[in-house]
Amino acid sequence: MGSRERRAREKKNRKEQILDAARKLLLKDGLAMTSVNRIAKKAELSVGTIYFYFAGKEDVFAELQREGLEILYGEILSKTENTDSPEKKLTDCARIYLHFSEKHSDYFDVINYFLSQPRIVFSNGVKKSIDEQGAKILKHMEQIVVEGVRGNLFTESRPGNFAGFFWASIHGLVQVKKLRGTVIESENFTDFYMYGVNQLIQSIRRNQ
Amino acid sequence: MGSRERRAREKKNRKEQILDAARKLLLKDGLAMTSVNRIAKKAELSVGTIYFYFAGKEDVFAELQREGLEILYGEILSKTENTDSPEKKLTDCARIYLHFSEKHSDYFDVINYFLSQPRIVFSNGVKKSIDEQGAKILKHMEQIVVEGVRGNLFTESRPGNFAGFFWASIHGLVQVKKLRGTVIESENFTDFYMYGVNQLIQSIRRNQ
Amino acid sequence: MGSRERRAREKKNRKEQILDAARKLLLKDGLAMTSVNRIAKKAELSVGTIYFYFAGKEDVFAELQREGLEILYGEILSKTENTDSPEKKLTDCARIYLHFSEKHSDYFDVINYFLSQPRIVFSNGVKKSIDEQGAKILKHMEQIVVEGVRGNLFTESRPGNFAGFFWASIHGLVQVKKLRGTVIESENFTDFYMYGVNQLIQSIRRNQ
Amino acid sequence: MGSRERRAREKKNRKEQILDAARKLLLKDGLAMTSVNRIAKKAELSVGTIYFYFAGKEDVFAELQREGLEILYGEILSKTENTDSPEKKLTDCARIYLHFSEKHSDYFDVINYFLSQPRIVFSNGVKKSIDEQGAKILKHMEQIVVEGVRGNLFTESRPGNFAGFFWASIHGLVQVKKLRGTVIESENFTDFYMYGVNQLIQSIRRNQ
DNA sequence: GATGAATGAGCCTTCATTCAT
DNA sequence: GATGAATGAAGGCTCATTCAT
Numbered sequence: 001m002g003s004r005e006r007r008a009r010e011k012k013n014r015k016e017q018i019l020d021a022a023r024k025l026l027l028k029d030g031l032a033m034t035s036v037n038r039i040a041k042k043a044e045l046s047v048g049t050i051y052f053y054f055a056g057k058e059d060v061f062a063e064l065q066r067e068g069l070e071i072l073y074g075e076i077l078s079k080t081e082n083t084d085s086p087e088k089k090l091t092d093c094a095r096i097y098l099h100f101s102e103k104h105s106d107y108f109d110v111i112n113y114f115l116s117q118p119r120i121v122f123s124n125g126v127k128k129s130i131d132e133q134g135a136k137i138l139k140h141m142e143q144i145v146v147e148g149v150r151g152n153l154f155t156e157s158r159p160g161n162f163a164g165f166f167w168a169s170i171h172g173l174v175q176v177k178k179l180r181g182t183v184i185e186s187e188n189f190t191d192f193y194m195y196g197v198n199q200l201i202q203s204i205r206r207n208q
Numbered sequence: 209m210g211s212r213e214r215r216a217r218e219k220k221n222r223k224e225q226i227l228d229a230a231r232k233l234l235l236k237d238g239l240a241m242t243s244v245n246r247i248a249k250k251a252e253l254s255v256g257t258i259y260f261y262f263a264g265k266e267d268v269f270a271e272l273q274r275e276g277l278e279i280l281y282g283e284i285l286s287k288t289e290n291t292d293s294p295e296k297k298l299t300d301c302a303r304i305y306l307h308f309s310e311k312h313s314d315y316f317d318v319i320n321y322f323l324s325q326p327r328i329v330f331s332n333g334v335k336k337s338i339d340e341q342g343a344k345i346l347k348h349m350e351q352i353v354v355e356g357v358r359g360n361l362f363t364e365s366r367p368g369n370f371a372g373f374f375w376a377s378i379h380g381l382v383q384v385k386k387l388r389g390t391v392i393e394s395e396n397f398t399d400f401y402m403y404g405v406n407q408l409i410q411s412i413r414r415n416q
Numbered sequence: 417m418g419s420r421e422r423r424a425r426e427k428k429n430r431k432e433q434i435l436d437a438a439r440k441l442l443l444k445d446g447l448a449m450t451s452v453n454r455i456a457k458k459a460e461l462s463v464g465t466i467y468f469y470f471a472g473k474e475d476v477f478a479e480l481q482r483e484g485l486e487i488l489y490g491e492i493l494s495k496t497e498n499t500d501s502p503e504k505k506l507t508d509c510a511r512i513y514l515h516f517s518e519k520h521s522d523y524f525d526v527i528n529y530f531l532s533q534p535r536i537v538f539s540n541g542v543k544k545s546i547d548e549q550g551a552k553i554l555k556h557m558e559q560i561v562v563e564g565v566r567g568n569l570f571t572e573s574r575p576g577n578f579a580g581f582f583w584a585s586i587h588g589l590v591q592v593k594k595l596r597g598t599v600i601e602s603e604n605f606t607d608f609y610m611y612g613v614n615q616l617i618q619s620i621r622r623n624q
Numbered sequence: 625m626g627s628r629e630r631r632a633r634e635k636k637n638r639k640e641q642i643l644d645a646a647r648k649l650l651l652k653d654g655l656a657m658t659s660v661n662r663i664a665k666k667a668e669l670s671v672g673t674i675y676f677y678f679a680g681k682e683d684v685f686a687e688l689q690r691e692g693l694e695i696l697y698g699e700i701l702s703k704t705e706n707t708d709s710p711e712k713k714l715t716d717c718a719r720i721y722l723h724f725s726e727k728h729s730d731y732f733d734v735i736n737y738f739l740s741q742p743r744i745v746f747s748n749g750v751k752k753s754i755d756e757q758g759a760k761i762l763k764h765m766e767q768i769v770v771e772g773v774r775g776n777l778f779t780e781s782r783p784g785n786f787a788g789f790f791w792a793s794i795h796g797l798v799q800v801k802k803l804r805g806t807v808i809e810s811e812n813f814t815d816f817y818m819y820g821v822n823q824l825i826q827s828i829r830r831n832q
Numbered sequence: 833g834a835t836g837a838a839t840g841a842g843c844c845t846t847c848a849t850t851c852a853t
Numbered sequence: 854g855a856t857g858a859a860t861g862a863a864g865g866c867t868c869a870t871t872c873a874t
Contacts, residue, residue: 014837036865046839047866053837057865115383116324127390134391158403164392165381165404172380173373175323182335183342184372195366196373203411222854244848254856255849265848430833452869462835463870473869531799532740543806550807574819580808581797581820588796589789591739598751599758600788611782612789619827638858660844670860671845677858681844 015053018043019067022060027106031113036060061110062126068107069133072100076140086148087201093141094170094197098190101174112175138163145204154204162204169200223261226251227275230268234314239321244268263334269318270334276315277341280308284348294356295409301349302378302405306398309382320383346371353412362412370412377408431469434459435483438476442522447529452476471542477526478542484523485549488516492556502564503617509557510586510613514606517590528591554579561620570620578620585616639677642667643691646684651730655737660684685734686750692731693757696724700764710772711825717765718794718821722814725798736799762787769828778828786828793824 021043025034036057040047054060075096080089101108114130141163148154156162173196177189186192229251233242244265248255262268283304288297309316349371356362364370381404385397394400437459441450452473456463470476491512496505517524557579564570572578589612593605602608645667649658660681664671678684699720704713725732738754765787772778780786797820801813810816 035863037863040840047841048839048868049837051866052839112324115386116320131387131390134387138391160393161400161403162407164384164394164400165407168380168384168392168404169377169408170380172376172378172383175380176372176376178323179339179342182339183346184376185368186372192369192372195369196376199370199373199411200377200407203407207415243846245846248857255858256851256856257854259849260854451867453867456836463837464835464872465833467870468833528740531802532736547803547806550803554807576809577816577819578823580800580810580816581823584796584800584808584820585793585824586796588792588794588799591796592788592792594739595755595758598755599762600792601784602788608785608788611785612792615786615789615824615827616793619823623831659842661842664861671862672847672860673858675845676860 014045014049015063018045018050018053018060019063022064023106026064026109031061031109059126061113062130064107065110065114066126066130066133068104068111069130069137071104071107072096073133073137073140075100076137080140080144086144086151086153087205089144089147090141090166090201091194091197093144093166094193094200097167097170098174098193101177108174115171138167141166148204153206155206156204166200170197173197222253222257223271226253226258226261226268227271230272231275231314234272234318238314239269239317242269267334269321270338272315273318273322274334274338274341276312276319277338277345279312279315280304281341281345281348283308284345288348288352294352294359294361295413297352297355298349298374298409299402299405301352301374302401302408305375305378306382306401309385316382323379346375349374356412361414363414364412374408378405381405430461430465431479434461434466434469434476435479437461438480439483439522442480442526446522447477447525475542477529478546480523481526481530482542482546482549484520484527485546485553487520487523488513489549489553489556491516492553496556496560502560502567502569503621505560505563506557506582506617507610507613509560509582510609510616513583513586514590514609517593524590531587554583557582564620569622571622572620582616586613589613638669638673639687642669642674642677642684643687646688647730650688650733655685655733683750685737686754688731689734689738690750690754690757692728692735693754693761695728695731696720697757697761697764699724700761704764704768710768710775710777711829713768713771714765714790714825715818715821717768717790718817718824721791721794722798722817725801732798739795762791765790772828777830779830780828790824794821797821 018039022034022039025038025042036050037047039060040050043050050060054063076093079096080092083089083092138160142159145154145156145159145162149156149159170193173193176184177193180189180192181187184192186195226247230242230247233246233250237246244258245255247268248258251258258268262271284301287304288300291297291300346368350367353362353364353367353370357364357367378401381401384392385401388397388400389395392400394403434455438450438455441454441458452463452466455476456466459466466476470479492509495512496508499505499508554576558575561570561572561575561578565572565575586609589609592600593609596605596608597603600608602611642663646658646663649662649666653662660674661671663684664674667674674684678687700717703720704716707713707716762784766783769778769780769783769786773780773783794817797817800808801817804813804816805811808816810819
C-alpha cells in the first residue's frame with residue numbers, strides 16, 4: 001500500500017532530479033551544450049535512466065518548457081491580481097515577460113528553442129500539456145482585454161486575437177534585445193521595450 | 209596587374225562557390241544538416257579551402273544572413289515604391305516579411321538562428337555588414353513612418369523606435385505561426401497576422 | 417491440485433504471451449529490432465518477467481525456432497501424405513521449404529540466424545527440443561528416400577545422409593535467392609530453384 | 625609528381641591498415657563484436673579516420689567480402705589447373721570451399737553475413753565489385769562443367785544454372801556443419817560433406 | 833511470481849577544426 | 854592558395870541483464 005505510493009514518489013523524484021540537472025546545465029552552458037549524456041552525468045544517473053524516464057532529449061526539454069510556462073503563468077497571475085486597471089495589468093504582463101526572460105533565461109531559452117526550431121515532433125501527450133499551459137497564459141491575457149472592453153477602456157472585438165498578437169509581439173521584442181545599439185538604435189532596451197508595449201496597448205485603447 | 213585582377217576574381221568566385229553550396233544545402237536539408245564538411249563536398253572543394261575563405265562555420269552563415277537581408281531589402285524596396293500611402297507601405301512591408309519567411313524559409317531560418325542563438329561572436333567586419341544591412345531595412349521603415357507623420361496620417365515622435373518595434377512584432381508574429389490552431393486559436397494564420405499588423409499601424413494612426 | 421493446474425496453465429499462458437509478442441515484433445520489425453525490452457513492452461509484461469520464463473534473449477528466439485520448425489514439419493507432413501510417388505514427395509518438400517521461407521520469413525530468419533551465428537550456447541533442454549524438431553523433419557525425408565529405395569525408384573545406401581544433404585542444399589538455394597540477377601544469372605528464381613531440386617533428386621534416381 | 629604517388633600509396637596503406645584490424649577482430653571476436661570503434665582502436669586510428677576511408681561499417685565488411693572472394697577465387701584457380709578431370713576439378717572446388725570456410729573463417733563469416741542478412745543496401749560500386757568477384761567464381765565452375773560436357777563426361781544443358789546450384793549447395797552444406805551429431809547424424813562431417821559433393825556431381829554425370 | 837528501476841558500456845555516426853604538404 | 858588526411862570528443866540512443874522489493 002505504502003509501497004506503491006513510495007514508488008510513485010520516488011519516480012517523481014527521479015524525474016525532478018533529471019530536470020534539475022537539465023535546468024542547471026541549460027542555465028550554465030546553454031541549450032546546445034545540454035546533451036543527454038551531460039544531463040546524466042550531472043544528475044549522477046546513467047544515460048539509460050534518463051531514457052527510462054523520458055522518451056528522448058526533446059521530451060526533457062518539453063517538460064522544462066511546460067515548467068517554464070507554469071512559472072510564468074504563476075508570476076503573471078500573482079502580479080496582476082492586485083491591480084484593477086486592465087491597462088496596468090497588460091503592462092505588468094509584458095514587464096513580467098521581460099523579467100522572466102532575464103531571470104529565468106534557462107526556461108526562456110527553451111521556449112525560444114521550440115518556437116525557433118523548424119520542426120519538432122512531440123509525443124501527443126506532451127504537446128497537449130504544453131499547449132494547455134500556453135493557452136492558459138493567453139486566456140488570462142484575453143480575460144484582461146475583456147475586462148478592459150467591459151470597462152469601456154479598450155475597444156476590441158476579438159480579444160483572443162489580441163492576446164495572441166500581444167504575446168507574439170512582446171516575444172519578438174525580447175528576442176530583439178541582443179541587437180540593441182546596432183539595428184535597434186535605442187541603447188536603453190527597457191525604454192525601447194516599454195515603448196513597444198505602450199504602442200500595443202495604445203492600439204486597443206478607446207479614444208476619448 | 210591583370211593577374212591581380214584574376215586573382216581577385218577567382219577569390220570572389222571561390223567565395224561565391226562556397227556560398228552557393230551552403231545555400232543549396234540550407235535550402236535542401238535545413239540548417240542543422242549544413243556542416244562545413246558537407247559544404248565542402250557540395251562545392252567540390254576541400255574543407256581547408258572553406259577555412260581559408262571563412263573564419264568558420266558561423267561566418268558562412270553570417271554571410272548568408274547578409275544575403276538574406278539583402279534580398280529582403282530589395283523586395284521591400286521594389287514593392288513599396290509604387291505606393292503613396294504610408295499605411296499601405298507598412299502593410300506591404302509586413303506582407304513581404306511573411307512571404308519572405310515562407311518563400312525564403314532557408315534565409316529566414318538563418319536570421320532566426322542568429323536571433324535565437326544565445327551568444328555568437330562574429331569577426332568584426334561581418335557583424336558590421338550584417339548590422340548595416342539590417343539597419344537599412346529599419347531605416348526604410350522609419351522613413352515610411354516619417355512620411356506618414358509629415359502627411360498628418362501618423363502621430364509618432366520616435367519613428368526609429370517604431371520601426372524597431374514594428375519589425376520585432378511582425379517577426380514574433382511569424383514565429384508564432386506554428387502554434388496556430390492550438391495556443392493561437394485562429395486557424396487562418398494570415399487573418400491573424402494581418403490583424404496584428406493592422407493593430408501595429410493602428411497604434412500610430414492619427415485619430416480624426 | 418486445481419491450484420497447481422491453474423498455476424501451470426498461467427505459466428504456460430505467460431510463456432505464450434511472451435512468445436506472441438516476440439513473434440509479432442519479429443514479423444513486423446525483423447530480428448535485429450526484436451529486443452527483450454521491446455518484447456516486454458509489447459507483451460505488457462515487465463522485463464524481469466521475461467527473464468523469469470526465459471534464460472535470455474536467445475532462449476526466446478530458440479523457442480521461436482522450435483515453433484517454426486514445428487510449423488514447417490506440419491506443412492511437410494500434410495502436403496506429402498496425399499502422394500504416393502516418393503519423387504513427388506521430395507519435390508513437394510522442397511517446394512514447401514521455399515514457400516515457408518517466403519510466407520514465414522520471420523521464422524525462416526530465426527532458423528537462418530541460428531545457422532549463421534558462429535557460436536551460441538543453449539541451455540541443454542532448449543537445444544535438445546530444437547534438435548528433435550529438426551531431426552523429425554529430416555527423419556521424414558529420410559523415410560521418403562527409404563520408400564523410394566524400396567520401390568526401386570531410388571538407389572541410395574545412406575538415406576540419412578541424403579536427407580541431411582537434401583535439406584542443406586535447398587537451404588543454400590533459398591539463401592542464394594537475393595543474388596538472383598547478379599551472381600545467380602537466372603532472373604526467374606523459382607525456375608532456378610526447381611532446377612536444383614530436380615538435380616538433387618536426379619542424383620539418387622535409379623537409372624532405367 | 626612523386627608526391628601524388630606517395631599519397632595514393634599511403635591512402636592504400638591506410639585502407640589496408642583498417643582492413644587488417646577489421647579482419648583480425650573478425651577472426652578473434654566474430655562479426656557481432658566487430659564495431660567501428662573497435663576497428664579504430666585496433667588500427668590505432670581515430671574513428672573519424674575510418675569514416676574518411678569507408679562510407680560506413682557495412683562498407684568495411686563489403687570490402688572484406690570482396691577480399692575473401694578474391695582469395696577464394698585464387699585458391700580455386702591454382703588448385704584446379706593441375707588437373708584434367710572435370711570431375712576432380714569440381715570435387716576440388718568443393719574441398720577448397722570447405723577448407724576456406726575453416727582456414728579463412730573470418731572471410732567466410734562475412735560472406736555468410738551478407739548472405740544471411742535480410743536486407744543490406746550497398747553503394748552501387750561496392751555491390752558491383754562484389755558481384756563481379758562472385759560471378760568470376762561461378763563462371764569458373766561453369767567452365768568446368770562445359771569442359772565435362774565437351775568430354776562427354778557430364779550431361780548438362782544449362783551449365784550456368786548448375787554452377788549456381790553447386791555453389792549454393794556446398795554453401796548450405798558448410799553452414800550445416802555445426803549441426804553434426806544432432807540433426808545431421810553423421811559425426812564425421814567431412815564424410816558427410818564429401819558424400820554430398822559426390823551426389824551433386826552424380827547428378828550431371830553421364831551414365832555409361 | 834512479478835515488477836520495473838537502474839545500469840553503463842556500447843552502438844554508429846557527424847562535427848568543426850588543424851596542419852603538414 | 855589549396856588540399857585532404859586526421860582527429861577524437863560528442864551526439865542521441867539501445868541493449869541485455871540484474872536485483873531489491
